[in-house]
Every structure is written in C-alpha cells, then in structure tokens.
Amino acid sequence: MKALKGTYDLLPGEVEKWQYLEDRLRRIFRLYGYSEIRTPIIEELALFKRSVGESTDIVQKEMYSFSDRGEREICLRPEATASVVRAYLEANLAAKEKLSRLFYFGPMFRAEKPQKGRNRQFHQAGVEVIGAKSEFLDAEVIGLLADVLTGLGIVKHRIKLNSLGCRDDREKYCRELRAAVEQRRDRFCEDCRRRADANVLRILDCKNGECRREMEKLPVIGESICPGCRDYRDKVLRLLDAGGIRYELDPLLVRGLDYYTSVVFEVTSPDLGAQDALGAGGRYDNLVEELGGTAAGAAGFALGLERLILAMDERGVWNDPISGFERFRKDAGLDVFLVKAGTGGGEIVSKLLSEARAAGIAIQTDFDPQSSFKAQMRQANKLGVKLVGILGEDEIREDTISLKNMASGEQRKIPRREFAAAINKELSSPTC
Numbered sequence: 001m002k003a004l005k006g007t008y009d010l011l012p013g014e015v016e017k018w019q020y021l022e023d024r025l026r027r028i029f030r031l032y033g034y035s036e037i038r039t040p041i042i043e044e045l046a047l048f049k050r051s052v053g054e055s056t057d058i059v060q061k062e063m064y065s066f067s068d069r070g071e072r073e074i075c076l077r078p079e080a081t082a083s084v085v086r087a088y089l090e091a092n093l094a095a096k097e098k099l100s101r102l103f104y105f106g107p108m109f110r111a112e113k114p115q116k117g118r119n120r121q122f123h124q125a126g127v128e129v130i131g132a133k134s135e136f137l138d139a140e141v142i143g144l145l146a147d148v149l150t151g152l153g154i155v156k157h158r159i160k161l162n163s164l165g166c167r168d169d170r171e172k173y174c175r176e177l178r179a180a181v182e183q184r185r186d187r188f189c190e191d192c193r194r195r196a197d198a199n200v201l202r203i204l205d206c207k208n209g210e211c212r213r214e215m216e217k218l219p220v221i222g223e224s225i226c227p228g229c230r231d232y233r234d235k236v237l238r239l240l241d242a243g244g245i246r247y248e249l250d251p252l253l254v255r256g257l258d259y260y261t262s263v264v265f266e267v268t269s270p271d272l273g274a275q276d277a278l279g280a281g282g283r284y285d286n287l288v289e290e291l292g293g294t295a296a297g298a299a300g301f302a303l304g305l306e307r308l309i310l311a312m313d314e315r316g317v318w319n320d321p322i323s324g325f326e327r328f329r330k331d332a333g334l335d336v337f338l339v340k341a342g343t344g345g346g347e348i349v350s351k352l353l354s355e356a357r358a359a360g361i362a363i364q365t366d367f368d369p370q371s372s373f374k375a376q377m378r379q380a381n382k383l384g385v386k387l388v389g390i391l392g393e394d395e396i397r398e399d400t401i402s403l404k405n406m407a408s409g410e411q412r413k414i415p416r417r418e419f420a421a422a423i424n425k426e427l428s429s430p431t432c
C-alpha cells in the first residue's frame with residue numbers, strides 16, 4: 001500500500017524541521033499577542049461555498065466533499081479562514097474581546113495536480129484579526145508576515161500588494177470587466193466563458209496561456225478603486241514605509257477566493273520555481289456578516305508550510321548556526337544512551353532508565369544482548385546524544401556507573417544512586 005497521490009509521510013529526520021518551524025512560528029505569533037485556535041478538519045460544505053465562493057476553482061474543482069452517513073454534505077477544509085470566522089461567531093468571541101487575534105496550524109485539502117510545492121494534503125499556518133477595520137491592523141499582519149519570513153531566514157522574499165476596493169468598486173469593476181471580456185469572448189477558454197457569466201473576477205485566476213495574454217488588455221482592478229479605498233490603501237502603505245517593510249504594488253493581484261476586499265497581498269520567494277507563492281492574505285470585511293454575524297472588519301494571511309520548508313532548504317537554514325536548528329534538534333532528541341558491557345545487570349539498567357526518566361532525562365538503551373560495547377558506542381554516536389552512561393562489569397560490582405561527555409570526551413565514575421542528578425547537572429553545564 002502507498003500513501004495517496006499528493007500526500008506524504010513525514011519521517012523522523014525530516015519531522016524535526018517541521019517541529020522547529022512550528023516552534024519559531026508560535027514564538028513570533030506570541031510576540032504579537034495572537035492566541036491559538038483549533039477548528040475541525042471537516043466542515044459543512046456550505047461554509048466554503050458561501051465564503052470562498054461558489055464559482056472559485058477551489059470550490060468548483062478542488063474540494064474533497066462527500067455525503068456522510070447521515071446524508072450531510074461535508075468537506076475536508078480547503079483553507080481555514082472560513083472555519084475560524086465560523087468558530088468566532090459560534091463562540092461569540094466578539095462578546096469576550098473587542099478584537100480577536102488568532103492563529104492556527106493545520107492540514108488543508110485541495111484536489112490539485114501534485115507537483116513540487118503543490119500537494120493534495122498540505123499544511124498552512126495563518127493568522128486572523130477579527131473585529132475592526134483599521135489600517136494599523138493591515139500593517140500589523142503584513143509586518144508580522146515579514147517578521148515571520150525574516151525570522152525563518154527566508155530573507156529573499158517579495159511582498160506584492162494591491163487593493164480590490166469596496167463592494168461598490170467590485171461591482172463597478174466587474175461590470176467593466178464583463179463588458180471587456182464580452183468584446184472578445186471567443187478568445188477565452190471555455191472555463192473563462194463560464195466564469196464571465198458566473199463570477200467574472202475569477203477569469204483573472206485562469207492559468208491558460210491564451211487567456212493570460214488576453215488579460216493584459218483587460219481593465220485593471222487596482223487602478224479603478226474609489227478615492228476612499230485608495231486613501232485607505234495609501235495609509236497602509238505609509239505605515240509599512242514607516243516600519244521599514246518592503247513591498248511592491250501589483251495592480252493585477254487578485255486573490256482566488258471571493259471573500260477578500262480592500263488591501264490584499266501575496267508573498268513569493270525567488271528560490272521556489274513555478275509554485276513560488278509562500279503565502280497570501282488580505283482584508284475580508286464582509287465575511288463575518290455573510291456568515292451570519294454583525295458586520296465586523298477582519299484581515300489575515302495563510303502561509304504554506306511545505307513551501308516555507310522548501311525555501312528554508314534552499315537558503316541553507318538548517319546548517320546555519322544563526323538559525324539554532326542544530327541546538328533545537330539536539331534538545332528535542334535523546335540526552336543519554338546507556339551502554340551495558342557484558343551480561344547481567346538487566347535489572348540495574350531497568351532501574352536506571354526509570355529513575356532518569358522520572359527526572360526528566362530522555363534516555364534509551366540497546367536491549368540486544370548480542371550487541372558489543374563498540375556497536376553500542378557507535379549507536380550512541382549516531383543518535384547524537386550528549387552523554388553516555390556506561391555500565392561495565394566493574395561498575396556493576398562497585399555500585400557505580402561511568403558517565404562520558406560526548407563533546408569533551410571526558411569520562412568519570414560516580415556512585416550509581418547519583419546517576420540522574422549527575423546527568424541533569426552535566427546537561428546544564430556549558431560543555432554539553
């Protein structure tokens with residue numbers, strides 16, 4: 001049996017990179033005062049139809065949806081913003097705090113054609129700030145995004161930004177766009193002709209080469225927004241300038257999800273090849289109301305974790321001492337390997353292991369009686385432990401144990417009852 005196409009297993013050796021990534025992300029989210037939210041992986045299909053949009057590629061072509069045993073229309077979430085807003089409304093978070101600053105991690109599911117950086121089960125980390133419309137919050141989430149990338153060592157990235165305007169701007173722009181598309185309708189693919197009737201904005205997401213060439217002749221959304229929305233966008237830009245956050249304006253940027261309004265952005269990496277978007281986000285001021293709540297401003301972003309890992313691979317983050325990855329990996333791994341020479345002493349080993357674990361020490365041994373002293377030392381080396389406990393025949397007889405510091409090579413004998421205390425002391429010393 002094999003893992004399904006577009007899904008993969010994360011094995012020991014690789015999973016530490018993910019643990020490190022999640023740890024760093026959590027630290028940065030905390031610095032900004034965001035709290036974690038966890039929502040279910042399955043949701044009602046209607047949630048995404050209403051929020052992401054009936055005519056988007058995600059809903060039309062990419063959702064894993066099914067009827068459950070109770071004939072309910074369910075799907076595996078393709079993204080998390082809609083779920084977070086649903087949870088926000090269901091728990092009435094608005095009554096508890098003026099602004100909800102939330103972050104999440106988790107798997108998302110889209111039936112896309114798998115390739116490098118594009119999976120069917122992939123993972124996102126994201127933030128949402130719900131409860132107000134303020135340029136300070138747009139600047140906050142974009143600043144947070146920039147901090148995340150820089151903090152992860154992905155220093156070469158580009159933030160592209162645009163404004164989709166308000167509802168009126170969208171309607172006006174859609175009318176203009178539809179009229180322009182109608183004039184050369186036959187030059188667009190069948191999907192786009194369908195989009196022209198259902199939701200013309202989604203034509204701008206089309207990847208077809210012919211359609212993309214035609215798009216260059218279409219009106220541009222970022223250039224046709226009202227003075228109020230332009231002013232709002234400029235206020236955000238001034239705050240980004242003041243914070244030293246670099247961005248580029250891209251009047252062609254539209255997001256492939258219907259709920260976005262006003263300021264939107266995308267961040268790309270030049271190291272990633274065809275799938276170069278690391279993450280994206282923006283303001284979605286109508287979504288809370290559309291899902292049944294009282295109108296409230298909101299903004300957020302989602303980052304693709306697979307692509308962050310790829311970008312970190314490219315940047316050589318794992319071998320860079322500044323990243324602290326090596327230390328993180330060591331701290332997350334085993335502290336001690338217990339080597340036993342000769343036969344006998346099995347009960348002593350058992351007792352030492354449980355005493356050490358009770359004292360918070362990560363310890364392991366090789367229970368194979370055939371394993372030679374040399375083979376066990378090789379194993380200790382391979383595991384990268386900081387200390388090795390050696391229980392030879394002398395030690396068994398004398399009620400002692402030897403402790404070897406793998407970094408310094410120093411070895412000393414201690415009374416066996418001091419084993420756990422001596423390890424903890426040694427582990428906190430600078431030589432470990």
Ligand code: AMP
Pocket residue numbers: 079110112117118119120122123124256277278279280281302303304305306307
């Ligand atoms: P979106 O929710 O479409 O705005 O996507 C946000 C980010 O999630 C993208 O910039 C990617 O980094 C990541 N992403 C989206 N779809 C996939 C996928 N199928 N496989 C891997 N990463 C993805």
